[in-house]
Amino acid sequence: MNIHRRPISAVSVAAAAVLGLLALSACSGASENTSGDSKGGGKLKVTAAFYPLEYLAAQIGADHVAVTDLTKPGVEPHDLELTPKETGRLGQSDVIVYLKGLQPAVDDAVKLSGVQHKVDAASLTTLESHGTEVDGTHHTTGDNGAGGDSEEGAGADPHIWLDPVKYAEVAKGVGKALEQADPANAAEYGKNTDALVARLTALDTEFRDGLKNRASDTFVTTHAAFGYLAERYGLVEEAVNGIDPESEPSAARVKALHDLVKSKHVSTVFFETLVSDATAKTLAGDLRLRTDVLDPIEGITGKSKGTDYFQVQRSNLTALRAALGAK
Numbered sequence: 001m002n003i004h005r006r007p008i009s010a011v012s013v014a015a016a017a018v019l020g021l022l023a024l025s026a027c028s029g030a031s032e033n034t035s036g037d038s039k040g041g042g043k044l045k046v047t048a049a050f051y052p053l054e055y056l057a058a059q060i061g062a063d064h065v066a067v068t069d070l071t072k073p074g075v076e077p078h079d080l081e082l083t084p085k086e087t088g089r090l091g092q093s094d095v096i097v098y099l100k101g102l103q104p105a106v107d108d109a110v111k112l113s114g115v116q117h118k119v120d121a122a123s124l125t126t127l128e129s130h131g132t133e134v135d136g137t138h139h140t141t142g143d144n145g146a147g148g149d150s151e152e153g154a155g156a157d158p159h160i161w162l163d164p165v166k167y168a169e170v171a172k173g174v175g176k177a178l179e180q181a182d183p184a185n186a187a188e189y190g191k192n193t194d195a196l197v198a199r200l201t202a203l204d205t206e207f208r209d210g211l212k213n214r215a216s217d218t219f220v221t222t223h224a225a226f227g228y229l230a231e232r233y234g235l236v237e238e239a240v241n242g243i244d245p246e247s248e249p250s251a252a253r254v255k256a257l258h259d260l261v262k263s264k265h266v267s268t269v270f271f272e273t274l275v276s277d278a279t280a281k282t283l284a285g286d287l288r289l290r291t292d293v294l295d296p297i298e299g300i301t302g303k304s305k306g307t308d309y310f311q312v313q314r315s316n317l318t319a320l321r322a323a324l325g326a327k
């Protein structure tokens with residue numbers, strides 16, 4: 001019996017191998033044709049921590065990726081909490097794109113996820129800490145660096161995406177990560193990355209030109225999200241709150257802002273779309289200043305002035321030009 005069994009099992013192994021090959025080729029053939037597959041069948045599963053990273057992954061990955069955003073639209077991404085279900089689902093990703101230091105709960109979950117392709121956007125460009133010097137003290141609040149990993153430097157400003165040049169650097173890194181995770185579509189990821197970087201370079205030129213002939217340099221905003229943007233174009237950001245938009249300013253800070261508004265001829269107090277604007281409105285009311293929206297693009301909602309990163313950035317440019325008297 002044994003003598004007979006051996007060849008049979010050898011045949012069945014061979015048959016299984018052939019069937020396996022058939023199944024494999026059928027599968028890859030199917031994935032090329034099923035663009036309408038909603039469950040991400042055959043697509044690279046990318047989890048992005050919040051909107052600007054989701055946007056990069058979706059633009060670069062196009063039809064080859066199914067992107068999930070951990071931060072739902074309208075939710076403020078700083079200090080996002082994850083449910084156990086979301087943490088579990090993170091482990092099913094092919095690629096995770098996050099920004100270390102912005103969302104400590106996400107940082108922890110990423111570390112434990114076991115996912116091979118993880119991209120930390122903070123590692124793709126240079127992070128700095130941005131303080132606003134008003135009353136002689138370095139005004140950086142926020143929880144960044146406090147209690148969390150301090151490898152990236154305490155108080156590092158995470159808002160790199162608001163500078164088109166830094167965002168382009170992050171785009172290149174995300175493109176490379178997709179190429180590594182899915183070599184079959186590497187050429188297309190490379191092409192899409194180049195196209196996105198070209199659009200960001202054009203946006204940088206629009207900001208540079210649009211802010212060239214301005215009457216003043218200083219703008220006041222609720223949430224210290226525009227430090228990189230300010231630095232790129234030679235502006236000065238004075239934030240009512242710190243890097244964490246939900247912190248409250250001290251009485252001393254409010255007094256300092258009052259003085260600064262007068263000495264720097266500030267016309268406008270900017271607030272944002274995802275967080276309560278009560279503090280900014282009070283300040284503006286007390287000082288008889290205009291209010292306007294400067295959007296940190298941490299999420300797109302029905303209230304956003306535009307439906308994607310580029311549209312909202314152009315709205316930001318228009319608002320800054322008006323506030324700074326640019327011609």
Ligand SMILES: [Zn+2]
Pocket residue numbers: 078159223225243245296298
């Ligand atoms: Zn922020």
